[in-house]
Amino acid sequence: MASQVLIPSGISGTNQAKWLMTKTKKIPVPTIERLARYSRPLEDLSGSGDVVISSVRLAELCGVTSPQVRKDLAYFGEFGTRGVGYNVEDLLKEIKKILATDQEWTLCIVGIGNLGNALVENENFRKRGYNFLAAFDSDPKKVGHTLSCGLTIEPSRNMAQLIQKLHIEIGIIATPPFDAQKVTNLLTDSGIKAILNFAPIQVRVPEGCLVENVDFTVSLENIVYHLRDISKKGLF
Amino acid sequence: MASQVLIPSGISGTNQAKWLMTKTKKIPVPTIERLARYSRPLEDLSGSGDVVISSVRLAELCGVTSPQVRKDLAYFGEFGTRGVGYNVEDLLKEIKKILATDQEWTLCIVGIGNLGNALVENENFRKRGYNFLAAFDSDPKKVGHTLSCGLTIEPSRNMAQLIQKLHIEIGIIATPPFDAQKVTNLLTDSGIKAILNFAPIQVRVPEGCLVENVDFTVSLENIVYHLRDISKKGLF
DNA sequence: CCCACAATGTGCAAAAATTCACAATTAACC
DNA sequence: GGTTAATTGTGAATTTTTGCACATTGTGGG
Numbered sequence A, B: 001m002a003s004q005v006l007i008p009s010g011i012s013g014t015n016q017a018k019w020l021m022t023k024t025k026k027i028p029v030p031t032i033e034r035l036a037r038y039s040r041p042l043e044d045l046s047g048s049g050d051v052v053i054s055s056v057r058l059a060e061l062c063g064v065t066s067p068q069v070r071k072d073l074a075y076f077g078e079f080g081t082r083g084v085g086y087n088v089e090d091l092l093k094e095i096k097k098i099l100a101t102d103q104e105w106t107l108c109i110v111g112i113g114n115l116g117n118a119l120v121e122n123e124n125f126r127k128r129g130y131n132f133l134a135a136f137d138s139d140p141k142k143v144g145h146t147l148s149c150g151l152t153i154e155p156s157r158n159m160a161q162l163i164q165k166l167h168i169e170i171g172i173i174a175t176p177p178f179d180a181q182k183v184t185n186l187l188t189d190s191g192i193k194a195i196l197n198f199a200p201i202q203v204r205v206p207e208g209c210l211v212e213n214v215d216f217t218v219s220l221e222n223i224v225y226h227l228r229d230i231s232k233k234g235l236f
Numbered sequence C: 001c002c003c004a005c006a007a008t009g010t011g012c013a014a015a016a017a018t019t020c021a022c023a024a025t026t027a028a029c030c
Numbered sequence D: 001g002g003t004t005a006a007t008t009g010t011g012a013a014t015t016t017t018t019g020c021a022c023a024t025t026g027t028g029g030g
Helices: A030-048 A055-061 A066-074 A088-099 A116-123 A121-127 A155-167 A177-189 A218-231 B028-047 B055-062 B066-074 B088-099 B115-121 B121-127 B156-165 B177-188 B216-233
Strands: A011-013 A086-087 A106-111 A129-139 A153-155 A170-175 A193-196 A211-215 B011-013 B085-087 B105-110 B131-136 B153-155 B168-173 B194-197 B211-213
Touching: A030 A055, A030 A066, A030 A088, A030 B216, A055 A066, A055 A086, A055 B088, A066 A218, A066 B153, A086 A088, A088 B085, A088 B216, A106 A155, A106 A177, A106 B131, A116 A129, A116 B055, A116 B115, A121 A129, A129 A155, A153 A155, A155 B088, A170 A177, A170 B088, A170 B194, A170 B216, A193 B115, A211 B216, A218 B028, A218 B088, A218 B121, A218 B194, A218 B211, B011 B085, B028 B055, B028 B066, B055 B066, B085 B088, B105 B115, B115 B216, B131 B156, B153 B156, B156 B177, B168 B177, B177 B194
Parallel strands: A106 A129, A106 A170, A129 A153, A170 A193, A193 A211, B105 B131, B105 B168, B131 B153, B168 B194, B194 B211
Antiparallel strands: A011 A211, B011 B211
């Protein structure tokens, strides 16, 4: 725990408190995650005819309450018009600015199994400005193979060199759990700034590196806990 | 919002308050998610020599504080021995009992693209008692194809019939976002009890069905928000 | 048997996050 | 131009979650 502080939502890093200060207001950690969720329906609506949206409607679409929406947005400014609502295009632009998704980011992926492949080929990433610049795997049988997205699989030993040459900022780990910590060390040694880890272990990083752990089985266990709970209570 | 209540961690369902009551104590929502995380290192340790583990050590391995670990466990009973710690095997067994992962669950998956394929082939699921009994896709080119795991891809129109015949409890959605709501309706109409949705939209379900939405891009946006925040503050 | 040490379990305090209620503002209509 | 309806922005109250401090209990050694 010396070099790592867990942020409730799952992201972890160093000296979190400082990062969450904007002017003098503290931004609740879950707010950031919700902002990302708000942007999904806004993207959809931004194509269609609707020009404005109320906090009530946006809340419905995202499964939260409307005061929550208003409060979340109010942390960062006054984006709406009283009596009217929020302009869809403008709000989307503001949220993107807040989240820093109005700029391009450079990624690499480590571990080109089924999952790694699915992630690197995923349209949603590229569409949102996340650019995979390199793919790594330690399996000699995979190295040299070219993926549909155009990337050629590199051996893990080239990691440091490529990350620095291509200015890669974020690393995604999609290896088996056993390799995840080793890969994390390789990535951080190469100067990566943040890691999105899909291996079902909690990887440790040195000061100044961000980690977010995504664990599918945790989500499933959440579900089955509540499922069993329901049948036990005989509510349904 | 009429038929759906969002639980902070991302899981949503109906009348949540009731489910979280055990005897008279309210269980914090994040506690369940952490219990799942605690079980990972316990599984690893359960093979090796260590027989007991302290809350301090377990907390380190999971990136939380030690009072947090103790408090989380104390909601469900007294599993440790004062002055000693927790017996690894026993604690794992207790957590599995709490989470209902000591039993088998039946799943199906809808959408056999890269991601769907990666999920259904994933060892971690089967290893933990999550059994995929059916795979669906609406693409006629995919229907009839047999996956490495042995399942044959079924057309979506067979969904209701198969879910009922095989007593499938949980559905996983790995379709493009546009199809996700339609698939959700199909699943709930077929009597599914819970849905794990990987499409980047918030799907709506009728009363009595659980949903957990997993959105990779939300995790990434979380990261880039904090990353930009760091460089702006000039901390590194 | 007693004492020192280690580690859990827990009531209470603190912090964090959400919800409420309403003042403020705008648009639309007559 | 005034009145009504709609909707935001926000301080205060409430609820939820976490952290602290310590009493409690078990272990091992002399």
